[in-house]
Amino acid sequence: MGFLKNMFGGRHGAVQQLPTGTITVDRHGHIVTSTVSSAFPKNLLRDIARDVLELFREARAAQMPLAEVSLHYGSLNITARELRGGAIIFLFPQTALLPKPNYSRL
Amino acid sequence: MEKRHKILILDDDADWLALCRDLLAELPSKPEVLTANTAKRALALLETEPIRLLISDLKMPRIDGLQMLAIVRRQFPDVRTIVLSGLEDEGYRSRAYALGVDLFWLKTEMQRNSKLFNECLESLLGRDDEAGFRGLQSKSLMDIIQMECLSRGSTVLRITRGPLVAKLWMWEGELIDAEVDGARGEAAFLRLIGWKSGTFENLPAEPNRERTIHKPVNALLLETAQTMDEAANPVGAESIESASHRQTMWKLSQLTREGAEFVIVVPTAGPGEPEALGTQHSAELAQWTRRAAEIARRLGDRLEAGPLLHVAGQNLERQVLMLPRGDRAFLVGWPTEITENVPEKSRKLVASWDS
Numbered sequence: 001m002g003f004l005k006n007m008f009g010g011r012h013g014a015v016q017q018l019p020t021g022t023i024t025v026d027r028h029g030h031i032v033t034s035t036v037s038s039a040f041p042k043n044l045l046r047d048i049a050r051d052v053l054e055l056f057r058e059a060r061a062a063q064m065p066l067a068e069v070s071l072h073y074g075s076l077n078i079t080a081r082e083l084r085g086g087a088i089i090f091l092f093p094q095t096a097l098l099p100k101p102n103y104s105r106l
Numbered sequence: 107m108e109k110r111h112k113i114l115i116l117d118d119d120a121d122w123l124a125l126c127r128d129l130l131a132e133l134p135s136k137p138e139v140l141t142a143n144t145a146k147r148a149l150a151l152l153e154t155e156p157i158r159l160l161i162s163d164l165k166m167p168r169i170d171g172l173q174m175l176a177i178v179r180r181q182f183p184d185v186r187t188i189v190l191s192g193l194e195d196e197g198y199r200s201r202a203y204a205l206g207v208d209l210f211w212l213k214t215e216m217q218r219n220s221k222l223f224n225e226c227l228e229s230l231l232g233r234d235d236e237a238g239f240r241g242l243q244s245k246s247l248m249d250i251i252q253m254e255c256l257s258r259g260s261t262v263l264r265i266t267r268g269p270l271v272a273k274l275w276m277w278e279g280e281l282i283d284a285e286v287d288g289a290r291g292e293a294a295f296l297r298l299i300g301w302k303s304g305t306f307e308n309l310p311a312e313p314n315r316e317r318t319i320h321k322p323v324n325a326l327l328l329e330t331a332q333t334m335d336e337a338a339n340p341v342g343a344e345s346i347e348s349a350s351h352r353q354t355m356w357k358l359s360q361l362t363r364e365g366a367e368f369v370i371v372v373p374t375a376g377p378g379e380p381e382a383l384g385t386q387h388s389a390e391l392a393q394w395t396r397r398a399a400e401i402a403r404r405l406g407d408r409l410e411a412g413p414l415l416h417v418a419g420q421n422l423e424r425q426v427l428m429l430p431r432g433d434r435a436f437l438v439g440w441p442t443e444i445t446e447n448v449p450e451k452s453r454k455l456v457a458s459w460d461s
Contacts, residue, residue, distance in 0.1 A: 016410045044409060051405045055398055059419060062394035063387055064426070066419040071402050072449070074149050074412025078405075 018076050018093040025049040027085030036091065052080040052087055111137045111158040111231045116148040116174065117190075118166045122213075126161070126190075133224055135231055145169035145177075146412050152182050153413035159230055164191040164198055172198075175205045183267060184303060186230045190216060206305045247299055248327055250306065255279045255323050260311035267304035269453050274298070275315045281326065282317040287458050288363055291318035292326065299330045357383055357459060364455050367424060367439040371459075374399050375433040384439070391437055398428050399435040416449055427452040 021036035029050045036045060052069065059066040070079040073094075080089040115126045123141040130139045140155065142148035145166065151157065160178060164171035171189060178185055188209040189202045199210050209226055216223045247265070251274065254261060258279035265272045272286035272294070284295040319326070361369060361384055368384030372395045380395075382388030398417050406414050417428040420442065427448055429436045436459075438452040 018409065018411060047405065047408055051401045054401055055417075055419075058394050058397045058401075062390035064391065064394065064419075065421055066426075067421045069417065069419045071405065071417050072415040073406050073409075074415065075146055076406075076409060076411035 019045065019048075019091045020093055022088065022090050023049065024083070024088045025053065025086050027053070029053055032086070048078065048089060048091070049087070052078070052089055056080075056082050056087065111135065112140060112155055113137045113159045113161065113227075113231075114140045114142060114148060114151055114155070114157045115161045116142045116145065116166075116171075117163040118143050119163070122163075129220065130227070133228060133231075135228060137231060145174045148174065149177065149181075149413050152178065152185065157182075157185055159186045159188065159227070161188045161190050164189060164193055164202070172201060172205065175202065175207060179206050179305070180269065183305070188227070188230070247301060247304075247306075248331070251276075251281065251323065251327070255281070260313070262309040262312055262315075263306055264309050265298065265301070265304050265306045267301050267457070269450070269457050272298045272301075273309075275312060277311065277313065277315070281319050281323040283315050283319055287454065292321070295319065295326060296330055296333065299327075354383070361455070364451060365440070365444055366452075366455060367441060368437075369439075369455065369459065370395055370437040372396050372399075372435050372437070373433060374430070374435050391439075395428055395435050395437040398437075399430055402428075403430070416452070418449070429453065429456055431456060 017037075017040065019036045019040045021034065023034040023036060023045060024032045026032055029046065031042075031045060031049060034045065052071075055069050056066060059069075066082065068079065068081050070077060075094050077092040077094060078089060079092070080087045113130055115123055115130070117123050117126070120143060123143065127139045127141055130137060137158075140151055140157070142151055145168065148160070148162075152160070162171045162174055162178075166174075169177075171191065175187055175189070178187060187207045188211065189198075189207050190211050190213055191198060192213045194212060202210050208230055211223060211226075250263070254263065254276050256279070260277045263274040263276065265274070270287055272284070274281060274295070275283040281295070284291060284298060286294040286298045289297060321329075357369075361367075366384070368382065368391075370383075370385070370388060370391050371381040372378075372392045373380070374396060380388060380392035382392065385391060399414075402414050402417050406412070414430055416430075419426045419428075423442065425440050425442055425444075425448060427438050427440070429438070429452055436452075436456045438455060440448055440452075444451070
């Protein structure tokens, strides 16, 4: 049976599932709470948190402190609200079958 | 070295993709063939690669071919499109052509008449340097208007270029009105005539349309050609300065008319000075724009979330929208009172700014 495993057990390219849910992060980028599936890689969630906080930080450095930032991709929307240096981040995958979330402004 | 065009094939059937890739690689012009099995992947490739021609299937899961073509027509107006479908239904054929598709072929016909299909492909690939409007290749907008006037016809020409839409009203061979992006009359005509490519369609004539253009169309075309010549070949430093001043004034007027506060254009690839209008904090905002584009692209790649459409931000005073466009990024600032479809308004502003 080891023979078959050698033939078919190789690594295959996998499609990354898009995250759905909400995370809150503190000012250091640590994830405090999360409703995203535990199957979603933790390091990617940390990347999202770090990049979102960096966007807020860069905006403050540019004399344009922002209360909310949203990143719109072809298949995922990320909306983040600033919370005393940390943030609450909403992750909405965009598919043709799902209804679009109703944003207040953007 | 001769330029190799890039062709992108979109189909959910992996075997068909492999077959097409082999067939197209044999074309005399030796194009580079890329493949995608989902619309999402195809859009990501269109965003990053200079694709010349998209060959798409119609029946696909999630985003079907017609949806995909509508997106491509709007976001990548310069990409030529071919539909290659197994659906022998005239309804699909006419819907595809209505979307501005260059060619519709059945998969069975492609295999039967591969020589003819290859000739059509080569012909579409060879037209890269020619500006022209879909439907009448290699004809400029001036030619199209002159043809309409000579035929003494009455019609409404609807011209689309990306998110911009313009209309020309013709009545018995005379141009009576023009409208583009809020401007009307001769001013609109002047702006419109500078467009080098797009798609157009004939709509039913509107006899009750109020006349705002009173000059004969030939006089108007002559004046426009003269203005365009002067702009393209300025004589002396003074003319260059005055052309640049005119351009700045025009951009400012666009900004004011749309209600935006400022626009900043930042080159994202390599060095280059940002261009800013309407703000005194251009250096800081340009820096944020550059960083936001970089961070968002990096994150999108890691999450495999598809092409970056825009990044929006807001505070109590204003809202900003960062739009990536090729190797540049635009940051548009809006007052918070404007709540209606800010991304679409920003996209229009950026497109008109660029045109």
